[in-house]
Amino acid sequence: MSSTAPLHLAAEIGGPPRYDPGHYTGLARLAEHGALDFVTLGDSFARPGPDALAVLSRVAPATGRIGLVPTVTTTHTEPFHVSSAVATLDWVSRGRAGWQADVSTTGAEARLFGRRPAAPADELWREAGDSAEAGARLWDSWEDDAEIRDVATGRFIDRDKLHYIDFEGASFTVRGPAIVPRPPQGRPVIVVDGTSGPARETAARHADVVLVRATTPEQAAGARTDLRRRAAAYGRGPGALRVLVALTVDLGDAETAPEPGLESGPPLAAGGSYYRGGPVDLAELITRWHRGGAADGFHLTPITPGRDLERIVNGTVALLQHRSLFRTFYPGGTLREHLGLARPANRYAFEGGRA
């Protein structure tokens, strides 16, 4: 990997549950001030907190450029509803939506729905992959120019440019087409935490951005190589994936901690490695790993969002920008543009020979 490849930075803005929108809007604006690629908002049916996708939809009109990536789980939800909601987030944010797909493995979560028992992680991750695949096909199920508003023939749409997806997975089928027209990014960005074994295969096959846990640059580079190899086996090009190292960050009270560096931290929500130190040392670490080709970037989970995100943006990011290692403004408008990912061609238009 070239050492001049753009660095990508993202931040989690969850934390202790909050229900006032101003809290989340403030954090997203702060991250946008730092020109970060995107913010994530974790979610689960099992712990207190609001619906993440709704929160980031509320944030969308109050921000202009930052990518918005809620966690939406796939185990107890309807794939058709999930794809509609994510596509709608892309519409209301004008092309800034992502979707962090996750599974629900516990019996406690299953009992909230009462429809199916808890299942093993590998089975649920295969289903998550099916959900992502059905979603991607639904997003493609309207060609970009399907709406014609042809007054002469009285037709609002060209029905030949709308497609049934007829998706058949192991646990569900979806006929299609989507209700929501193809979203601005074509397909919103799919993010998967590929740290665990069962998740990694799904990530390699379906994700645009993969988060991995690593405590050394070698480990991160190994995970990245592995993911790219697996992605290639699915026929994906080497440029189709962004691999970000997940770090939980505690920037503490000091500008420079006595022993900056990585350690095995407490089991935190984002599942990343644990960094404790000052903002400057964090910038050094990011620079070193990125230049060495270990990762395309970092996904930072501030241990105390209000405090640590402010230090990340005004300390770490400012320093990286000063050293010309990170962008100072958004050259594009969509999340795909921030990530340097192409807007996907529509598979159905392609099949129809019109692409």
Add this chain to the structure above:
Amino acid sequence: MSTATRQMHLAAHFPGVNNTTVWADPRSKSQIDFSSFEHLARTAERGRFDFFFLAEGLRLREHNGRIHDLDVVGRPESLTVLAALAAVTDRLGLAATVNATFNEPYELARRLATLDHLSEGRAAWNVVTSFDAFTGENFRRGGYLDRADRYTRAAEFVATARELWDSWTPDGTPRSFTHRGQHFAIEGEFTVPRSPQGHPVVIQAGDSPDGREFAASTADIVFTRHGTLESGREFYADVKARLAKYGREPGELKIMPGVTFVLGDSDAEAQELAAEIRLQQVSPQNALLALEQIWGRDLSAYDPDGPLPDIDPGPGSSLVQGRVGPGDVLAVAARWRALSKEKGLSIRQTVIETTGRQSFIGSPRTVAEQLTEFVAADAADGFILVPHLTPGGLDDFVDRVVPLLQERGVFRSEYTGPTLRSHLGLAEPVWKG
């Protein structure tokens, strides 16, 4: 102004996917861009409306096995758009239509409670049901539900959602819940505290006896189609009378028909404009399609400006998928033929005549009078206005009719409270922990 003057409630329906939405008008803009939703919502809030209303689609309509292509198609997912609109409005209620058949109580109750928090108490849920396998083909459950079960599931769904909304104490302590019923057996802990309105406002649409009973037992608002004074009064009296058996007062359920309007500088001009709009709504292609929906046959060879077919409707047609069927097609066809013969109407004119849905036509003064009379006569508590243009179709109403309603003292000039319940004069539900 006397305090006894009856206050009306007003809501705005986003004119998206609808066979009355005129997309061919040069003023018609996107039905999907957020700017369109923002424009209509801000207009409604400028007019001090009670709430903004979104319909839902879960499968694209088909005609004769092919996707219907004559009307507006494509819309965003309701709750997500409303969460975004919460950022660009302050007081306006935000109502989402969400199906109780193809959702689960835990997830939907959580999404609704979240919207109520994010909007600081402005969320509403229009409960609808479905039973058809056609829609079910997009969902895990498929078309499993018998027609008869759809209201029992919906009623248990709403009751379960209310249990979840009540599972946190008003002072913010989560408590575990257990629900064991015919349709749902669930337990655990809800993730969202009691929301600013206690419970989001519940709206119900549906006119069958089951639907009326469901509304009387549990809804805060009924969305009806009774747009005439006479049928409105009948419906109003019937539904209000059903409330007592559930221990509810007449004021606890607001009856709001969905209505259309056409404004002109004079009544005559409005009538002329209304006729033009009908011609736009019923294009030649749409007239033939309406005919095929009754006849159940391919009638594409007929001239829309010519007479109705002599042949009878085909047997057991399932030509139309994704919308309510026309009922007894032989009777409808006979009625249409009689009307056509009597008045000498073409196919297109007959369709215009029989499917007319414009409720209030006239100068702003006339329409204001009609609306006031409607409410004073106990035909409605207010209206859900369905404009025919996206997104500017409400502009004239807010600029020209609302001030007249305010002058008459039948509509608020300012919001008096922050929540949708406060606009509607509905009390916060008693906590049933």
